[in-house]
Amino acid sequence: MTADYKTPPHNTDAEQAVLGGIMLDGGEERSQKVLAMLKPESFYNKAHGAIFEAVRDLLKRNQPVDLLTVSDELGRRGQLEQTGGFAYLAEISKGVPSVANIVHYAAAVRDCAMERYAISKLAEATEMLYTRSTMNAVEKLEAVSTLTSQISDYAKTGNRRGARALIDVMDDWLREVEGRFDNTGAHRGLSTGIPSLDAMLEPKGLVKGSLFVIGARPKMGKTTLYSQMAINTAMREKLPAVLFSLEMPDKQIFERMVGQASGVNTDIFYRGSDNDTDFALANGHAMELVQSGNLFIDDTPGITLAHIVAESRRIKREKGAVGMVMVDYLTLMTGEKADRNDLSFGLITKGLKNLAKELGCVVVLLTQLNRDLEKRTNKRPLPSDSRDTGQIEQDCDYWLGIYREGAYDENYPQHETELLLRLNRHGKTGVVYAEQKNGAIYDADQLAYQAKAAEREAKPQKRGGF
Structure with missing residues (x-):
C-alpha cells in the first residue's frame, strides 16, 4: 500500500538554496525578484515558509537580511526552534550553490507549488463529481470549469482565490500601480476606439x-x-x-x-x-x-x-x-x-x-x-x-x-x-x-x-x- 503513495511535488534543495541565497544576498535586486515570485505557501516545507515570511517582513521594514537578523526575527516570533534553530539557518546558508542563481531556484520552487495547487484543485473536482448532491451534472461541470480557470490563473499570477491578507493585496496593488506607468499598458484600463x-x-x-x-x-x-x-x-x-x-x-x-x-x-x-x-x-x-x-x-x-x-x-x-x-x-x-x-x-x-x-x-x-x-x-x-x-x-x-x-x-x-x-x-x-x-x-x-x-x-x- 505504501508503494502506491505519491509525495506531492516539491524540491527541498531549491527551497534551501532560495532561503540561504537571500540571506547571503542581503536584499539586493535578486532578492526582490524572488519576493515577487514566491509567497510563504509556495514552500512545501512549513519551516521554510516561516523562514521566508520572516525574511520578507525584514525586507519590507528595510531591515538588513543576514543569518543573525533572520535568526533574531524568528526568535522574536517564537519560531526559531520550530524552524531548526540557528544551526539550520547556518547550514542552508553554507549550502547555497550560487547566490547568482537564486531567481532560477525560486522558479523551481514556484513550479512545484503550482503543480501542488493543480493537484489539489483537480482532486476537489474529482470528489465533486463522485459525490451525490443537489447539483445536477451541468452545474457540476460548470464548477469544474471554474476550478480549471483557477488553476490557469494561479499558474499565471501565483494568486489563490479566497480571503487574502491585506499585505498580499497591497503587494499586488503596488505592482499594478508601477505597471500603469510602463509602456506595455498591461495594468491600465481599456480604450473604446472613440x-x-x-x-x-x-x-x-x-x-x-x-x-x-x-x-x-x-x-x-x-x-x-x-x-x-x-x-x-x-x-x-x-x-x-x-x-x-x-x-x-x-x-x-x-x-x-x-x-x-x-x-x-x-x-x-x-x-x-x-x-x-x-x-x-x-x-x-x-x-x-x-x-x-x-x-x-x-x-x-x-x-x-x-x-x-x-x-x-x-x-x-x-x-x-x-x-x-x-x-x-x-x-x-x-x-x-x-x-x-x-x-x-x-x-x-x-x-x-x-x-x-x-x-x-x-x-x-x-x-x-x-x-x-x-x-x-x-x-x-x-x-x-x-x-x-x-x-x-x-x-x-x-x-x-x-x-x-x-x-x-x-x-x-x-x-x-x-x-x-x-x-x-x-x-x-x-x-x-x-x-x-x-x-x-x-x-x-x-x-x-x-x-x-x-x-x-x-x-x-x-x-x-x-
Missing part, C-alpha cells in the same frame, strides 16, 4: 473587471459600436475580443468589421464597385483582422450564461488573457428559470459582472430599451429605460445610451449621433458627439457640436417668447 469618449473616461479608461452596458432603441447603432470596440480591443489593445451575437450571423458581423476597419462602404460586396482599390483595401484590412488572432465570434442562437462563461474561459486558457467579452444582446439570451423575466435577466447581468471580475476583462452588454421612452418629448435614453430588467443599473459599472435625432426626424442630419454616458462608477459622465457613416462610428468636433446643440435648444425658447 477618442472623445476615451478622453471622458480618462485617466482610468474602461477598468478591467467592469460591466459596460450599451442601451438604445433599434437602428441607433448599438451593434456598430459593439463591433468597433471589438476591433479596437484586438488591433490597438492587442487583446482578444470574444463576440457573442444572438442577432446577426457571424459572416455579417465579419463583413461589418471589414467595412469599419477599411472605411469602405460594404454595399460593394453586393453590387460591386467601379474602383478596384476598394476591394483591395477591404481585403487588406480583412487579412489584418484575421492575422491578429484576437477576434472570436460565436453566433449560437439563444445561448445561455453558462455557454458564454465556458467559451470565455476557454479563450482565456488558450490566449492567456481576454480583453473584452461582448454580448449582443441581453433579452435574446436564454435566461434561468424564474418567476418573472426581470428576475431571470437579472441573474444574467449578475453572472456577466462576475465573469468580468473573474477574467479581469471588460464585459460589454447590449440591451434594448422600452418603447415607452418614445412617448417622451426628450427621447434620449436613461438606464431606467432598459427592457425587462431594473437590475442592470445596480450591476453595471458603465451605462452608455446611443441617440440619433434623425431616427425620429427625417429632416435632421441622419449621421449625427450622441453617446450618452449616464453611469460611470469610476469617473465622470457626459455627452460625446459622433457621426455614423457607412456602418462605422467616427469621432466628431465636440466644440462645434456643442455650439450647434446650444443653438437648437435656444430656438424653441425664443419662439415661445413671442
Whole structure:
C-alpha cells in the first residue's frame, strides 16, 4: 500500500538554496525578484515558509537580511526552534550553490507549488463529481470549469482565490500601480476606439473587471459600436475580443468589421464597385483582422450564461488573457428559470459582472430599451429605460445610451449621433458627439457640436417668447 503513495511535488534543495541565497544576498535586486515570485505557501516545507515570511517582513521594514537578523526575527516570533534553530539557518546558508542563481531556484520552487495547487484543485473536482448532491451534472461541470480557470490563473499570477491578507493585496496593488506607468499598458484600463469618449473616461479608461452596458432603441447603432470596440480591443489593445451575437450571423458581423476597419462602404460586396482599390483595401484590412488572432465570434442562437462563461474561459486558457467579452444582446439570451423575466435577466447581468471580475476583462452588454421612452418629448435614453430588467443599473459599472435625432426626424442630419454616458462608477459622465457613416462610428468636433446643440435648444425658447 505504501508503494502506491505519491509525495506531492516539491524540491527541498531549491527551497534551501532560495532561503540561504537571500540571506547571503542581503536584499539586493535578486532578492526582490524572488519576493515577487514566491509567497510563504509556495514552500512545501512549513519551516521554510516561516523562514521566508520572516525574511520578507525584514525586507519590507528595510531591515538588513543576514543569518543573525533572520535568526533574531524568528526568535522574536517564537519560531526559531520550530524552524531548526540557528544551526539550520547556518547550514542552508553554507549550502547555497550560487547566490547568482537564486531567481532560477525560486522558479523551481514556484513550479512545484503550482503543480501542488493543480493537484489539489483537480482532486476537489474529482470528489465533486463522485459525490451525490443537489447539483445536477451541468452545474457540476460548470464548477469544474471554474476550478480549471483557477488553476490557469494561479499558474499565471501565483494568486489563490479566497480571503487574502491585506499585505498580499497591497503587494499586488503596488505592482499594478508601477505597471500603469510602463509602456506595455498591461495594468491600465481599456480604450473604446472613440477618442472623445476615451478622453471622458480618462485617466482610468474602461477598468478591467467592469460591466459596460450599451442601451438604445433599434437602428441607433448599438451593434456598430459593439463591433468597433471589438476591433479596437484586438488591433490597438492587442487583446482578444470574444463576440457573442444572438442577432446577426457571424459572416455579417465579419463583413461589418471589414467595412469599419477599411472605411469602405460594404454595399460593394453586393453590387460591386467601379474602383478596384476598394476591394483591395477591404481585403487588406480583412487579412489584418484575421492575422491578429484576437477576434472570436460565436453566433449560437439563444445561448445561455453558462455557454458564454465556458467559451470565455476557454479563450482565456488558450490566449492567456481576454480583453473584452461582448454580448449582443441581453433579452435574446436564454435566461434561468424564474418567476418573472426581470428576475431571470437579472441573474444574467449578475453572472456577466462576475465573469468580468473573474477574467479581469471588460464585459460589454447590449440591451434594448422600452418603447415607452418614445412617448417622451426628450427621447434620449436613461438606464431606467432598459427592457425587462431594473437590475442592470445596480450591476453595471458603465451605462452608455446611443441617440440619433434623425431616427425620429427625417429632416435632421441622419449621421449625427450622441453617446450618452449616464453611469460611470469610476469617473465622470457626459455627452460625446459622433457621426455614423457607412456602418462605422467616427469621432466628431465636440466644440462645434456643442455650439450647434446650444443653438437648437435656444430656438424653441425664443419662439415661445413671442
